[in-house]
Amino acid sequence: MDLTLSPAALNSLLAGLQEAQLALRAALHALGLTPDLHGQPAWPFASRIAGEMLVMDAGHARRVVASAACLGLAVLALAVSMFWRRARLGLWGLALAALLLAPWPSSNLLLTPAMPTSFHASRGGFTAEGIVRGQNIYEQHCLRCHGADGRGEGPDAPGLAMWPPTLNGSLLWKRMEGELFWRVRHGLQGRDGRPTMPDFERQLSERQVWEVLDFLQAQAAGQMLKESGVWAYPVRLPDGPVRCLRGNRATARSLAGQRVRLAVPVAGAPALADDPRLVTLQLLVPGTLNAAADPECEMAEPAAAASLSLILGVPAGQLPGYQVMVDRQGWLRAVGKPGQAGWSEDDLVCRSGARPEPGSAAPAGDGLDGLIRRMDAEPVRLLRGGFAH
Ligand code: HEC
Known part of the structure; x- marks a missing residue:
């Protein structure tokens, strides 16, 4: 029997397991059974469910789903038996059979060692300013x-x-x-217990650690794009102050829900025409002249250009002419290079791997329509550490 979970089903399973563990943590915290650590409840157990194994091993994921269904059935049968006395024996038998027949997953696949901050959410916020501070750290x-590019080849290495390890591959997204x-x-230790990486507990504040992690992700995205031409792992639009002609949007994050075309103006070139399908967000590089007079929205702080330069893997001076298409969830999806005329589906550099439905690729409208159709048909499903983000 080959019942492979679809990416959407796997995502729901992971999101459900993550929610369940977060709810357990919140309940224990509310009962005073687990303390606050760095401003968030600590995870009190030595293990957690290994989301990464569910992503890697389809058979294991199926067993987890089937076992959860059997467990649910058993609980239901026991609950009904409390009210339906005449059927009690049959229901108990059903519950027992469900528990005996469940294909229980092996516990060493199901669980993995956890840390007190395993379920902590980043406080970095992936802001342009934070990424730049993280770069200095x-x-x-x-x-x-x-190393200067995160590949692990620093002078002391x-x-x-x-x-x-190289920090530019899947590592940051898998954890x-x-x-x-x-x-x-707290640093890292090898199998023999000897430190392999020093700790930074005294040297860096909590916020600084979150910021250096945000920076690492931005740098890894840029190196990935430079080397392979794709963002194999998704990156968000860095947050930061924006100024818009209409409405009262004040941050890049508040544009979520709309498609955004992030565009770095070229000196002397005519302003981009507004397009009803998206919001144009002009990003100014310090020293760039001739920016459009009244862009729909604008990001002008120097950190915005610096963080985009990292994410694209392009020096800030070469940014003018670049455009980046951001989907409604705030993920960076497609890159337009300087001098490129119009958009096409091939500009999609952050793909989910899912193919669009056959027939839905009918070439109606312009290249941007095609690109938008692909973006919408292949939403980003981020499985970070095996858990939906
Ligand atoms: C003295 C050298 C050294 C310094 C300084 C150092 N690291 Fe490391 N780092 C290592 C080594 C070696 C490993 C691999 C250790 C292992 O897997 O046991 C590592 C691993 C990592 C990992 C991967 C962890 C994982 O989950 O596998 C991250 C992330 C990381 N370092 C971030 C940083 C950051 C951020 C800083 C600066 C604040 C830093 N490192 C400073 C040597 C260093």
Whole structure:
């Protein structure tokens, strides 16, 4: 029997498991059974459900779903038996059979070691300012081992007991953000218990750790795009102050719900025409002249350009002419290079892998219509640390 969970079903399963664990944490916290740690309730157990195994092993995911269904059936049968006395024996038998026949997953696949901050949500906010502050922290404290581009080839790396991993691949997306936070604060140890990476508990504040992690993600996105031409793992539009002609939007995040075309103006070129399908957000690079006089929305703080330069892997001076298409959920989806005329589906560099429905790709409208159709048909399903974001 090959019942593979669809990406949407897997996502719902992961989101459900994450919610259940968060609810358990909240309940224990409300009862005073788990303390506050860095402003969020601590996870009191030594293990958590391994979302990453559910993503990697389809058979395991199926067993978890089937077992949960059997468990649900058993609970239901027991509940009904309390009221329907005449059928009691039959219902107990049904509950017993469901529990015996459930294909229970093995506990070493189901669980993985956890840390007190495993379920902590990032306090970095992925803001442009925070990313830039994180970059300074990185240069001061991390670059010597992890290298100028995050590939682990810093000047001190050859002398270490263990070569630092590249931070530009899937690593940052595979880990839960609370666990990355814990590792940077408390350092890492090898199998023999000896430290492989120093701790930064005294040198960096909580906020600084979240910010350096935001920076690492921005840098990894840019290196990924530069090397492979795609964002294999999704990145968000960095938040920051915006000024809009209409409405009272004040931050990039508040544009969520609409498609946004982030555009860096080119000196001397005519302003982009407004398009009813999206909001145009002009991003100014310090020193850029001839910005459109009245853009729909504008981001002008220097940190915005600096963070976009990291995410695209392009020096700030080469940003003019770049455009980035942001979907309604705030994910960066497509990149338009300087000089490119119009959009096409091929500009989609953050894909979910799902193919559009056959027939839905009928070439109606212009290239932007096609791109929008693909963006909407392939929503980003972020499985961070195996858990839906
Ligand atoms: C003395 C060298 C050194 C310094 C300084 C250093 N690291 Fe590391 N880092 C390492 C090594 C070695 C590893 C791999 C350790 C292991 O897997 O046991 C590592 C692993 C990591 C990981 C991967 C953790 C995981 O979940 O696998 C992250 C993230 C990281 N470092 C971030 C940072 C940040 C942020 C800083 C600066 C605040 C920093 N490192 C400073 C050497 C260093």
